[in-house]
Structure formats: structure tokens, C-alpha cells
Amino acid sequence: MQQTLTRIAIVTARLAGTAALILGILLWLGQGGALLHAHMGTGALLVLSLWLLSLLGLKAAPALAILGATWGVVVLALGVFQTTLLPGDYHWVVQAAHLLIGISAMVQTERLAAAIGRAG
Numbered sequence: 180m181q182q183t184l185t186r187i188a189i190v191t192a193r194l195a196g197t198a199a200l201i202l203g204i205l206l207w208l209g210q211g212g213a214l215l216h217a218h219m220g221t222g223a224l225l226v227l228s229l230w231l232l233s234l235l236g237l238k239a240a241p242a243l244a245i246l247g248a249t250w251g252v253v254v255l256a257l258g259v260f261q262t263t264l265l266p267g268d269y270h271w272v273v274q275a276a277h278l279l280i281g282i283s284a285m286v287q288t289e290r291l292a293a294a295i296g297r298a299g
Contacts, residue, residue, distance in 0.1 A: 185235055185295045192228035192288035195221045199281060207274055222258050222281065226251040229284055232291040239298030240291065247287045254284045 202218035205211035211218075233247035257264075257277050264273045 181235055181295070182299055185232065185292055185299075188228045188231045188235070189288060189292040192225055192232070192285065192292075195224035195228060196281070196285040196288070199225055200278075200285075203278065203281070207278075219258065222254070225281070225284060225288070226255050229254075229288050229291075232288055232295070236291045236295050240294035243287075243291055243294055247291050250280075250284055250287050254280055 199218055199221040202211060202214050202221060205214060206218055229247050229251045233244040233251070236244040236247070257273075257280055261273050261277050264270075
């Protein structure tokens, strides 16, 4: 059962993360304003997958699981509040941080899935 849940979570994370990345880049380039909700939804799905993998990985890699769960909160909070952070000419710094933090969430899902696979 754990292997099945891990597989579902990692595939979901990969698809959601890739979609969120593409949609985010389109938004950043000013090409996809109507896609904002889709970007937010795919980002939330990535975070949910990260949290599921963190829960599944508690036994296999406790420190990595705690980091993943915490990182999910950071990704979600930054995504929700980024429009209010550093408005004006330097808002690109917040956008770049959001991009890097989102990509690192994708990396965290891969690391957790690998740890769970090694332990199982």
C-alpha cells in the first residue's frame, strides 16, 4: 500500500510541479493572466503531494520528511502572499524566490520518494 501511495504521490508531484512551473513562467512573462488559478491549483497539488510523501517518509527519512512538510508550508505561504511582498520595482526578487522555492519543493518530492523506495 505504501509503495502504491508513494508512486501516486510522485507521479502527481511531477505532473503538478511541471504544470505549475510552465504556468508560472507564462505568468511571469505576462502571457497567462487567465491561468493564475490553474497555476495556484497545480502548485497546491504539488504541496499536497509533498506533504503525503513527507508523511509516508517519516519512518524512512524522518529529517527529510520534516523538512519536506515544513517546505510545503513555505511554498504555500509564499504563493499566497507573494503579491503583497516587496511590491514595485523589486517584486521580481519575490518572484525569483518563489520559482526557486517551488523547484526545490519538486526536488524534495524526488528525494523523499527515493528514500521511501530504498527503505521499502
